[in-house]
Structure formats: C-alpha cells, structure tokens
Amino acid sequence: MRKHWKRCFDSNNEQSKRQSIEGGTSGPISSPSVTKFDQAVSRSILTKMFVTEEIAFQFVERNVFRRLFHSLQPKFKIPLHTILARDILSLYDIEKMKLQSYLSYHCQKVCLTTDTWMTLSQKLTYMSLAAYFIDNDWKLQKRILNFCQVEGHSGDVLGRAIEGCLDAWKLHQVFTVTVDNATSNDVKDGLKEIDDSITRIFNAVKYVKSSPMRSESFKACIKWEGINYKGLVSLDVQTRWNSTYLILEAALKLRAAFDLLELQDDKYINELSKSYGVPTNDDWTYAE
Structure with a gap:
C-alpha cells in the first residue's frame, strides 16, 4: 500500500506540473495526457x-x-x-x-417572416422562412425553419411552400405572416375601405411633383402659410405600406398649402377633377 500510495503521489505531482505548464485545467479542452x-x-x-x-x-x-x-x-x-x-x-x-x-x-403561437431572392446567373428563386415565438420562460425566440428553392414569386407559389413547410414542422398555430416587398404580395388591403380618400390625396401629391414649376408654386404656398415643416411630399410605392404612411404624414402637415393651392391654381382643380377630384375635409380626416 505504501508503494502504491507513493506511485500515485508521484504521478499526481507530475500531472499537476504538466497542467500548470499547459495553462491549467480550467479551460474547456481536456489535457492531452488523459484524452482518449x-x-x-x-x-x-x-x-x-x-x-x-x-x-x-x-x-x-x-x-x-x-x-x-x-x-x-x-x-x-x-x-x-x-x-x-x-x-x-x-x-x-x-x-x-x-x-x-x-x-x-415551447411554441404555442408562431409569427412567421418570409423573404425571397432570385440568382442573377441561374435565374433561380429561393425562399427563407423564419419563426418567432415566446417560449415557456417568456423569452423571445427565433428559429430559421426553411431555406428552399421555389418556382417563382407569386403569392400562390409562396403560400404553398409555406404551407408545406409548416406541415413538415407540425406548426399550425400561426399568428401572423410578414412577407417581403414583392409586387405579388398584397400589402395594402387594409386601406381599401378609404381607397378613394387616399387616392385623392395621392393625386394631389402627384400633381405638385409632376413638374419643377408646379413644385416651386407649391413651395411658395408652404412659405405663404408659414409652415415650418422642412420635409417634402414624395410619391407612393405600391409594394411598401410604410411609404403610404409617410406620404400621408407629410401631406397632413402640408394640408394648408394644398388648400391654398386649390384657391390659386385653376389647373390643379381641373386636372384632379378628371379623376377623383381634389381632397375633401373628410379625406383629410380619414388620412389622420
């Protein structure tokens, strides 16, 4: 037993010296001497x-x-x-x-985001699908569920691809689906209830943006009304809902200038009357 104890004691001392030289044993990597x-x-x-x-x-x-x-x-x-x-x-x-x-x-309700790409060389379309959810510990989680090749950008094709992916993952409690800004995706259906009002304001913006002369005339109206807003209205982008928000936000701040333009510029009234007419008080209320 004494001889056995001495051999173990000498072996432990030798191993301790080796670990000290190699940086100790606190790291995640085991010592090579004991790794199989x-x-x-x-x-x-x-x-x-x-x-x-x-x-x-x-x-x-x-x-x-x-x-x-x-x-x-x-x-x-x-x-x-x-x-x-x-x-x-x-x-x-x-x-x-x-x-x-x-x-x-962990996943009771899931929110999905999807995006698509097309390769320039091969003209192939790919789609990614990510899931966001709150786990049982009330922490936000994100997981990429799929990255696959699809036949095209149409809503039907993407819908079938998403449905197939959800079936494969056995996820059916979908809360929301957020899509990218592709022309095939309907992103403004919620505005259809006040579509005429939105269109009249858009036409007014389009008029003042259609030529440098009209733009300068509109800037003169802004100056006359003493509006301190430094931004200018911009044209709408049909596939981006936030562009609708931004154009309405700017137009509302410049409403007094549009009202003054209606009094001073007959062409403004005549041109807008060919379609939906000039914006009304109700239109501005809906915009707000």
Whole structure:
C-alpha cells in the first residue's frame, strides 16, 4: 500500500506540473495526457466546425488542412468532401428532430417572416422562412425553419411552400405572416375601405411633383402659410405600406398649402377633377 500510495503521489505531482505548464485545467479542452482518441467524436466535431464556420466542403481535402490534422492526431481519418456533405445532412436531420421537439413543447403561437431572392446567373428563386415565438420562460425566440428553392414569386407559389413547410414542422398555430416587398404580395388591403380618400390625396401629391414649376408654386404656398415643416411630399410605392404612411404624414402637415393651392391654381382643380377630384375635409380626416 505504501508503494502504491507513493506511485500515485508521484504521478499526481507530475500531472499537476504538466497542467500548470499547459495553462491549467480550467479551460474547456481536456489535457492531452488523459484524452482518449475517438474517430466518431472527432469526425462529429469536424462536421460541426464546417457548418458553424461556413467553410467550403472542398477545404477538407486541401494539403495544408490534412497536414495540420495529421500532425495533431495521425490516427484521425479525414473524410472526403462528399462524405463530409453526407455527414452534414445527417447532422441536419438530428438537429431538426431536436428543434421539432423543442417547438412542440415551447411554441404555442408562431409569427412567421418570409423573404425571397432570385440568382442573377441561374435565374433561380429561393425562399427563407423564419419563426418567432415566446417560449415557456417568456423569452423571445427565433428559429430559421426553411431555406428552399421555389418556382417563382407569386403569392400562390409562396403560400404553398409555406404551407408545406409548416406541415413538415407540425406548426399550425400561426399568428401572423410578414412577407417581403414583392409586387405579388398584397400589402395594402387594409386601406381599401378609404381607397378613394387616399387616392385623392395621392393625386394631389402627384400633381405638385409632376413638374419643377408646379413644385416651386407649391413651395411658395408652404412659405405663404408659414409652415415650418422642412420635409417634402414624395410619391407612393405600391409594394411598401410604410411609404403610404409617410406620404400621408407629410401631406397632413402640408394640408394648408394644398388648400391654398386649390384657391390659386385653376389647373390643379381641373386636372384632379378628371379623376377623383381634389381632397375633401373628410379625406383629410380619414388620412389622420
């Protein structure tokens, strides 16, 4: 027992000295002297490294990369890039199952956002789908559910893609869906109830923006009314609801200038009368 105790004591002292030289044992990496090589574990770490660091698959076959790993652990068999790609797909399936279990437990209501891109070279369209939700600990969470190729930008195509993705994730308690600013997406349906009023104000803005002379005349009205607002009205963008908000916000601040323009410029009345007419008091009230 004395001999055994002495051997253990000497071994522990030697290991402590080694750990002191190597920086101690407080770090996340174990000491090489007690680490047992495992091909499967090392290969799993390599796979996750290529995913998290976004490294090209072919990099695994470069000579400098292989020489580095051989110097660190000659026993490690570095996979080919095709095998690495399969490992990443397997890792994706595992992580997807974990996330699906997490969503089923934490996600009661989900808000979705989607965006689309088209590649210039191949003319291929891709769609991303992200989910936002409050977990059981009342913390906001975000998870990317899908990034896939779709047939086009139309609302029907994107709707079917989103529906298929939700079925795959078994998510059916959708609260909202926020889409990008594509022309195929209806983003202003909520304004249809006061569409005529909005149109009359838009036409008034379009009139003063249609030529430099009309713009200068409108600026003179602003100056005459003593309006301190420094901004100017801009034209609407049909696929951006916030542009409607901004144009109405500016027009309301310049309402007195539009009223003065109506008294001074006969062309303003004549041109707007060809369509919906000049803005009325009710129109400005709806705009507010």
